[in-house]
Amino acid sequence: MTVKLPEWTRGNGPEPDVVLASRIRLARNVRGLPFPHQMSDDQGRALLETVTGAVRRIERDWHLTLERLKDLTPLDRQFLVETHLVSPLLVSEPIRQQAVVMDERQSISVMVGEEDHLRIQVLMPGLELSEAWNVANRLDDALEVELDYAYDRRLGYLTAFPTNVGTGLRASVMVHLPALVLTRQAPAVFTALAQMGMVVRGLYGEGTEAQGSIFQISNQVSLGRSEEELVHNLTMVAEQVVGRERLARQQLERNAAVFVADRVGRAFGILRHCRILSSDEALRLLSEVHLGIELGRLPPFADATFSQLVSMTRPAVLQKMAGRELDPGARDTLRADVIQEHLKNA
């Protein structure tokens, strides 16, 4: 595995000041095999063979590669989790027949043997749900030619977990909301989102604590609506959140300019001059510096996007970049070095 960060981290999509990435995920299962949590080893092998055959027949058109998780080192697996290409569930022990199918740019990643037989994912930078849906839909069509999906005329696609039945679609956006967090408006916004049927989670899905003020917003239910409706719906919601965050940034500049200047200045000063940096602190400080950049108070990161820096400071990505395993102490000093390479002097 080369140390290439996935496409979504390039940060060049629409509304990049707030929306870091968009993701479409389709849950699909192959008819005639139990869901993964009930599969025997033989059935797991059968699934993997079936999927491998299907992928092989479309891999040239789609530039796909299938990798079995047991052929990856624990570090490589953790890299995939930290860059959001696979879920923590896929890499959790025991590793048997799980696999991941990715394209060259790592904007496509299909998890094999996670909660469902297939989880087709498309990740793109910025607010790009429609385009991500188009890609996911075409890949789904291509796979459906090769695979016999479990489908019910009345219910739609059958899935391991009931809330995914129907379209099997989950759309989500990863958003950076530092101003809504600083102005303490985030809880009210999240309550409103929940009332609209949206789920809000943290950067790595660990509840709604503001780790670096990065949140994932996704649709709760996929039954009873068309895919286009779901995608349109979340796009509208995301646009509203973008508007709220931009307004909060203006409020901060208008009502608390010195407070903000102090806050982002301190974050910049620490990142610029520290020698030991944990991944949690890196995330928090990068978030504040990025706010400073978006407000025009700090110079842009050099040769890296915010999303890339956030990814690069995670433990496994950092070690993959270093080309070797490092103990936590060595990681904390390397992390400081890596960030400082990308900080221009204010």
Add this chain to the structure above:
Amino acid sequence: MTVKLPEWTRGNGPEPDVVLASRIRLARNVRGLPFPHQMSDDQGRALLETVTGAVRRIERDWHLTLERLKDLTPLDRQFLVETHLVSPLLVSEPIRQQAVVMDERQSISVMVGEEDHLRIQVLMPGLELSEAWNVANRLDDALEVELDYAYDRRLGYLTAFPTNVGTGLRASVMVHLPALVLTRQAPAVFTALAQMGMVVRGLYGEGTEAQGSIFQISNQVSLGRSEEELVHNLTMVAEQVVGRERLARQQLERNAAVFVADRVGRAFGILRHCRILSSDEALRLLSEVHLGIELGRLPPFADATFSQLVSMTRPAVLQKMAGRELDPGARDTLRADVIQEHLKNA
């Protein structure tokens, strides 16, 4: 009152890496008048007249000026406290007949009407107790020609508080011990000092908490020893503390280089880029940056000594420099500006 910082802040004395300043204080009282806490207003006026007369007769030789505290603004009085020229007790209400006599360079300050009738103080930068004692002794002799001191052949100079009886001398050194604090050796060193009859207090005498790792070490008792013995004694003690602190700095560099680099780097980064800074945080961060400078890890302060910067960030000194009274919010932003003028880029 012009905004001139006293001589002791110039930082150019012996052992300047550890000893910020040396002070000699002589407690003296005029025969025939009760101690200040028992004086009537009339007696207070009589004391002030007597002292004013004496000072007038020697002021040309000594370049002295007498100022009555009631002629100073509260800000001017607080300035004198913050720069260690007078004690908090002298400026505490009610302000009646108290006065302060200072020389041009503010290395001499005689408090009139504090705990004793006269507190003759000489402050010098670095470890300079002998020289400070010489100056204090000559000034004391000059005043003794003009004033009838309360003196007992057997006890020595009589003072309001029993522990000062005898020579009336208290010698003290202001030391910066960041490495002893960081390596947690300070408590053991202070215990040893207490066993040698020394008192250790914080920067403004408020217990032994490590405010900016600056401490004042002084002799406890002045009875039964000659002035020269007391001065020599504290000088020896101070030399030992200097040695211990230097050793601790070497230990830090040898055993915890990255930890120290991180610590002083963060302090520098925050001071360099913050916009809001309290006086307590300024003291703490300046202390760590100064350690970084002493270790050769950071460039020296520009156009200011550590002692000057510590003084300049205190509330009243800061406002005197600004030429006007400022609310706490305005002070906190000005403080950040002032420090940043004196920080070169690392």
